[in-house]
Amino acid sequence: MGLDWASIELKWQKRWAEAKIFESDPDPKRDKYFVTVAYPYPNSPQHIGHGRTYTLADVHARYMRMKGFNVLFPMAFHYTGTPILAMSKRIREGDKELIETFKSIYGVPEDKLKEFVEPINIARYFHEEIKRGMIRMGYSIDWRREFTTIDPQYSQFIRWQFSKLREGGYITQGSHPVGWCPKCGNPVGQHDTKGDVEPEIERFIVIKFKLSNEEAVLPTATLRPETVFGVTNIWVNPEVEYVKVSVEGEHWIISPQAADKLRYIKEKVEVLEKISGSSLIGKIAENPVNGERILVLPARFVDPDNATGVVMSVPGHAPYDYIALEDLKSREDEIKKFGLNVEEVKSIEPISIITVPEYSDIPAADLISKLGITGQLDPKLEKATRTLYMHEYQFGKMKENTDKYSGLTVAEARERITEDLIDSGLGDVMYELANKPIFCRCGAKVVVKIFKDQWFIDYGKPEWKDLARECIKKMEILPPEMRKEFWNVVDWLHEKACARRSGLGTKLPWDERWIIESLSDSVIYMAYYTIAKIINQYKVPAENLTPRVFDYIFLGKGDLKEVSADSGIDEEILRKMREEFIYFYPLDSRHSGRDLVPNHLTFMIFIHTAIFPKDLWPRQIVVNGSVLMEGQKMSKSLGNIIPLVKGISMFGADALRLTVLGTADLLQDVDFSFSVAKSMRERLEKLYDFVCKVASMKTGGCERIDHMARWMLSRLQRHIAEATEAMDKLMVRRAINTALYLIDRDLQWYLHRIRVDAKSEDIPPNAVPIVRKVLDAQVRMLAPATPHICEELWEILGGEGFVSTTSWPVPDKNLIDDEAEELEAYLINCIEDAQNIIKVLKKVPKKVIYYTASTWKWKVYTKLLTESLKGKLEVSNAIKLAKESIGKLDRQITDFVKKMVDELNRIPVESKERRIKFDWKKEKEFLEENLDFIAKELNAEVEVYGEEDPAIYDPERRAHLARPFRPAIYIEH
């Protein structure tokens, strides 16, 4: 069986489009609500994971629309960036893996694939594919405002943005190390490398040890410059050939590999001559910080491919150095071989310069013996080094033999020494890839290059950070846990490169060699949506969109007539654009995945504060987690990426929407699974069947409001309130859970209860109006999440217009009926108690007898209940109160009071407040009214007596156990 989902979806998508209900224009009579979501990068089709963020934004838009707002929810496409470029290059080169991905996972047709050699064709293809998917998911987007980030008009907008930033002093220029492909002549990111490795750049401090009697230095490279005070010798690898190079006029002796690398870092690097490593052994150098005489010694662990290939030896605090030194000292032949003085070498002892808690003076030695390291090529040395590095950095203090750094923490000392060394020319900086080797897709080995005169947006500016903080303070951030994270990001954010040399995008207005990078041209485009409609409509030429035009529209600067004359844009069009912007801005809610928090979302905040006045800053950010596929991360290599359109054809758009929204809280990862999606679809089909059934039923003439009707309607109001509260915080999962499952559970109970007299499974006619009320609310509440099926159900139920534009239900306080709910809870308890006893008895019951509590018990109970609302009950006081209210006291009474005090001190205030309103005389009456139902549930005969009933049947003397809200029970078997 099952529904024809596809035709229902198409039907409503078509009707929505025809009725243009999602096209929003300024309407001064209505409040606006502006929702955006980070636009997609069209280098692949969207998959189920992307679907989550967009669906959430759509649900939000739909919810606000039902709340009566004039909602604007637009969409655009982010063509800017290099990955598309890299992809087309790979296609051109016939990359089998990528072609296979496109063909089999993404389903790109052969003829289209051929066009992918042009980057723009990749973008155009996936743009259309993604857009189709969005329409098929039922997103309520105003498509009139669509654009791409390489539209010339948009480029004008971005140029305006950058001019503003530059005017505001937010742009700086400087040099920066980047991963670099020497062959392509471009910086490389993760997507440019073989195996998608992100180049990690490590910063070494080079400390220059001048050789005695020579015009050359041995530049040792280290990550721990503060240990220079503990240097006992220098290590070079005797089996390696070194070179003497001129580095900006200074002579360095380094490995040839280091010389190659330096070319990308230093201005002038020239190799002068080759020098064998062994010939360096025995030379004397001078420690630049204290003038100590330092001997050059041999060590095979020295890697010529790492940094300079020259290492300063700090045996006290570096396990490698310690073991190498011990090694050498124990081998006289080796010492002699290099012509060294045995006594001199043997006299070298580690120097202790740092104190670390729980370590001796020579921490390196501690770790060596602890880990049982035996030689200088032992792999455990790596671990020892890391451990010590971490401990000293965290807990270490500089000793008194470290000159002006003594007493500082290691962390402080490192910073200060680095600065001092570089300032004095005794030190320098060298970069190295931490995760080398890395290869560019073209095959060349990636190096580190200082990228000259790079343009930056200076997110490190303190005054700017203050503005950003102010914006965050005023903003709503959902879920609230994320606020802290934004706060931290602002703290550590610094200069961010904002332009690059290749890729699609907009050229920097003042330096056209550069293309504005994609995280920098996507920060205030929400403003552009407001005018994109008009630009598209009137086909406003890009060249007319001058900076003065944007100043006028977005900042209200200048005079309409003048701006019109100056730009050549009609006054009317200009005025309209200004109107749209003023009406829809600021942005009310921005949605994205949590991966964009440390970059895009924070940049958006920064740039808004730099360009717009405070009343136009964004008002809310909503962050959601990602989607796993059957418990695993989605990835191409696992082949578990399901394109969204495929998901739609498998489960239907609504079931898919429900699955990505209803199975995890905002921040948590959704674990998508086929079985869940399938059960969601089945759940919706069940709802459909039920609605059809109810819609076809005759409504009973009299709409008698009996106990169960009151109960059902009361429960419904609570669920509406709960779902509304949840939606307001975008806790969509909770809202769905309430609207779909909790309401249904109560509805099932309601139907179960009222069917007691009816033989058939049909709903009694007088209950139909109640059921319809429930369904009406349920369909409205589900409409944002599952719009297609809800439109269908809305139509079946005879609703007016579209459910998408009808109102969200409002709980009716007058229908809240505490008594009905209390009575019903009471009944369920009575049944469960009896069932519990039957279970323990392990007998089939013949007759179940309930005894309700006597008048005096109720009197005392009511008294104690009143008293307990004032504060904690004490047994002694309670006994006094009991005596007052019934005028006597005996063992039975005190036992009862003790029990009640215990119970009353345990139940929540809310239920006490409900109970205090309860008319206890109804207890027995209510049980009697429901005898048939209880009998059916327990599958036994049921009788009810009052504890004081003269005609009581109580063979086992159980009646005296009766308590208010808890009748005594006797079960005959």
Add this chain to the structure above:
RNA sequence: GCGGGGGUGUCCGAGUCAGGUCAAAGGAGACAGGCUUAGGACCUGUUGGCGUAGGCCUGCGUGGGUUCAAAUCCCACCCCCCGCACCA
């Protein structure tokens, strides 16, 4: 390291913000029964321990604390996942 999220029963996973009716929703699996030629699907029941009366004991990463009362609040510790940029 810094920052963020998280550790719940056989497993997955709610509950934690607003402490109490929480032995802890909902699934899955397992077991028993119904249906069926059989399997599947479906339905009913059981699924921490003890108990011939609605009860008791143990229990929500570990250890403390606050409280009449803690899965929920506070402190410390252990473990897992994610981010730390020039990449969308």
